[in-house]
Amino acid sequence: SDEFAAMLDRLGEVAVRTGLNVLPGQQVILTAPLHAVPLVRRVTEHAYRAGASLVTTFYSDDQTTLARYQYGAEDTFDTAAGWLAKGMADGFREGAARMAITGGNPALLAGQKPDHVSRASKAASIVNRPAMEIITNFDINWCIVAAATPEWAQQVFPHLPPQQALEELWRAIFAVSRLTGPDPVAEWATHNAILHRRATFLNDARYAALHFTGPGTDLTVGLADGHDWAAGAEKAGNGVVCNPNIPTEEVFTTPHRLKVEGHVSSTKPLSHQGTLIDGIHVRFEAGRIVDMQATKGQDVLARVLDTDEGSCRLGEVALVPHSSPISRSGILFQNTLFDENAASHIALGQAYTKCMRDTEGQDEASLAARGANTSMIHIDWMIGSGQVDVDAVTADGSHTPLMRQGEWVVEA
């Protein structure tokens, strides 16, 4: 419909202008699922209008991805396209910006041999490391947005007929990406300003810890020494202010890897590589998960926690109001880009360097000494809800209410 086309164009415009903020003359490296062709075309047009010199798109096709697992020979799963990963990393170093359109089938590889999947995934992450480091170090402007695809929509709305599920998912993406008002680019500027005021307030306060209380939750999350709160639009290493995630609702920072104490319950299911993990309850001692259970997917969670030394410690804590558009939508997107913006959350695994101050010249060991966790994984996990309160704890142990029943009580 015309209305759908107009909304898709808005998403393309916000992705390019607010999300990526592409520089005149800058190349754009874009990845997308095949089903996202119409959005890729909107993004590409807006990128050229904004002065991009060249947009290069890499499509992934679930069917050919699956074909590898169905027909590939046993000894081929340790192969990855190193030549391509190196080429993309070179592209970033030479100045290209990075846009990703997410939306593949979250359960695509659920039925394939776990050994093949993990070998292929490990081979890919080894060759992709240089490019990933450029992204995680925030050296360049980058942005992720989502496109609804039939398989993803069916996972999210299993009881709807396919076409209706797809339309419903698109509607949800447009709504929670703040595109339905009269001027989405202006609305995003306002939204960024609110997020920045919250981050500034928390940074100025220099709290020592956060205290979460709610049903099945009494958790103290110590913050890393010299942690920095981040939110919304941020300045990348190349000087470009971009919004890495569209949508984004979180204000987030680095917890101290040794200073998490108490127990906590998940408030939403966690979708991990096609499996839903639900009813999680864990206990922390000295930052480490010492006891864990889940009513669903406990074996998958156990394997995740077993990944490495840092996978049972926290790398992120984030505050999201219960009234966020994603939370109000009531939809479990089974995609972190959305789900982590539905509720306050913690993440198992790797911390973000950009959520630490004065990192210039500091190596991993010195950041770890200040509390920043290291791991191969980073898995966000929702612990906020309308029944969860959050207090800030100062160094001398006094408490200040930050959130009550999931909403901010301090006005930034």
Next chain:
Amino acid sequence: SDEFAAMLDRLGEVAVRTGLNVLPGQQVILTAPLHAVPLVRRVTEHAYRAGASLVTTFYSDDQTTLARYQYGAEDTFDTAAGWLAKGMADGFREGAARMAITGGNPALLAGQKPDHVSRASKAASIVNRPAMEIITNFDINWCIVAAATPEWAQQVFPHLPPQQALEELWRAIFAVSRLTGPDPVAEWATHNAILHRRATFLNDARYAALHFTGPGTDLTVGLADGHDWAAGAEKAGNGVVCNPNIPTEEVFTTPHRLKVEGHVSSTKPLSHQGTLIDGIHVRFEAGRIVDMQATKGQDVLARVLDTDEGSCRLGEVALVPHSSPISRSGILFQNTLFDENAASHIALGQAYTKCMRDTEGQDEASLAARGANTSMIHIDWMIGSGQVDVDAVTADGSHTPLMRQGEWVVEA
């Protein structure tokens, strides 16, 4: 339909087994227009079945290609994706095979600013040179096949409704690619054997020249010193025997750049970058075109001949019987992969090193001294028909009939 699906699968199988002959464990780098997704999926499945370790596909999208010319800024057209071209060349050097699916709209850029088109094309060819050299030196196994696309079909069958044009073009591709018999892979083996016998016959004979006669044609094409006739499946530098073109009907070699005399008329229109050049008549002296006219597109042909020193000399002469399936189809495909296999032809511009013997350690200058032409262009141009005869000329000047009324008269 089921029949279409079966034929598409055959094309995928012949492309992988006969065309590329992918090695077990070899990566495949595949390029394709977006409309070729169904063929890409068949090729990918057959590649994995044949032992490919990883198939990486790059799609081109006419719409986003056009968007660059419609919305791109004036100073951006000299940009190319050098990081990607370098990555692909690295992939080939590390052992990947190359498959290309052609079929884009031949007239896509016809309406865009020639200056923008030529700047972008020049920038791309500069960065693509290392990868192209690997292909033209035949260092690795590679293959081109075609997929029908709506825009191409409309160019070929302008008077048919779009869906019917597309079906007609697919039918033609399947037929002329020798896929409609009971066992296409076996039929290709037979076809390759026939082509090889013809090439061996011509190589054993060591003719000095070919003499073409027909309506408006009396042309003597001297052959290069130590020329080599090639046809069908050939062994690449990496030891893999592959069919670089599916379909292929030609037996071809290197003419002597200084020894072409007489005049010649084109027998089919030549499609060049969206323009049809027709009714060509040229006169050669000492290998050089000294007089040229065309009833259609003469200005375009004049510009082509003006490209560089080698663009008005010949780089290839090829013999194709008038009864070839492409000729019998009566279709002008406006795509060299097909049209050059419809009739005996000559090509303006660059010669193929693989059509010269004893090239080891020879530089461009020594190959040129033996008669091999050099140019930025290589444009095939049809001069055979059912009314054209071809004689072979030996060093002592005696003539032997090779083709009469477009058909072979010597049985190889």
